Amino acid sequence: MATGASGAGKECAGMSRHSEKAREALMDAAEELFAVHGIDGVSNRRITEHAGTANHSAIKYHFGTRDDLLNALIRRAITEVSRFRAGLAVSEDRDGGLREVVTHRVLPWIYYLSDQPAPYCRAQFLYQVRGYPGLSNIGTELLSGDELQADLVGRTRAELEGIPASVIRARAGILGYMTLGICAEFERQVADGAREATWDELGYFLVDAIVGMVAAPSTAKSDFLDFGDPPFG
Known part of the structure; x- marks a missing residue:
């Protein structure tokens, strides 16, 4: 039981780190695109693609609104x-x-x-x-x-x-x-x-x-x- 709980904890930690990396990648991509094209000149879809993710709902998932x-x-x-x-x-x-x-x-x-x-x-x-x-x-x-x-x-x-x-x-x-x-x-x-x-x-x-x-x-x-x-x- 303890081993299973430990394994679940490591899995959750790994998912958390992956989620944080995905969030940071979206922020870096948005910052770069906003800098060049302006806030209103960049779509959420373009940000997600620039961040290298195929999930076009990633911004809504990680942040909510623009x-x-x-x-x-x-x-x-x-x-x-x-x-x-x-x-x-x-x-x-x-x-x-x-x-x-x-x-x-x-x-x-x-x-x-x-x-x-x-x-x-x-x-x-x-x-x-x-x-x-x-x-x-x-x-x-x-x-x-x-x-x-x-x-x-x-x-x-x-x-x-x-x-x-x-x-x-x-x-x-x-x-x-x-x-x-x-x-x-x-x-x-x-x-x-x-x-x-x-x-x-x-x-x-x-x-x-x-x-x-x-x-x-x-x-x-x-x-x-x-x-x-x-x-x-």
Whole structure:
């Protein structure tokens, strides 16, 4: 009896691993196709075929709806970004300044984008999905319980004392979309062989640019710009 139970357990574990591999293959295929053709330009059937499965109902089986698939892709990305962010050192005396805050916001995304095999598509996928209905707040939702993230955001406000909160929010929104666009274009050039994959250099270039733009004096007569939360935290 024990032997039979053990054998059944191993069989279930094997099925679970197979199911997880199939799920990951579908996500990788969807991410690649969405990056190139857009969210609405790719059918579920095309995704399953690109993933190498003959089961055209695989997406419904593993995820449910198209929105559920997109949510799974974004959650996978943010989980990996959070892992990279947890590996960055933070000044214990809280004297790292605005640059440290921006570094912890930007570099984990750069590390995530650079940590991918060919074909290079992650930044292009995120750029495609940046304004897709229902996904705009998922980054905020997933990071809301992150104590490190909350501490860094608190430091941002302290560093920018004197600049209206609405201006900071608008600048963050602009910079979020701008950063995604720059990363997507850089990724396309890398994929085409037109540029070497020097992601670290791109990351620190973005940190420099964002620090300067966020901290610039506010001279507008009114606070009229509101681009919402920056995409994906």
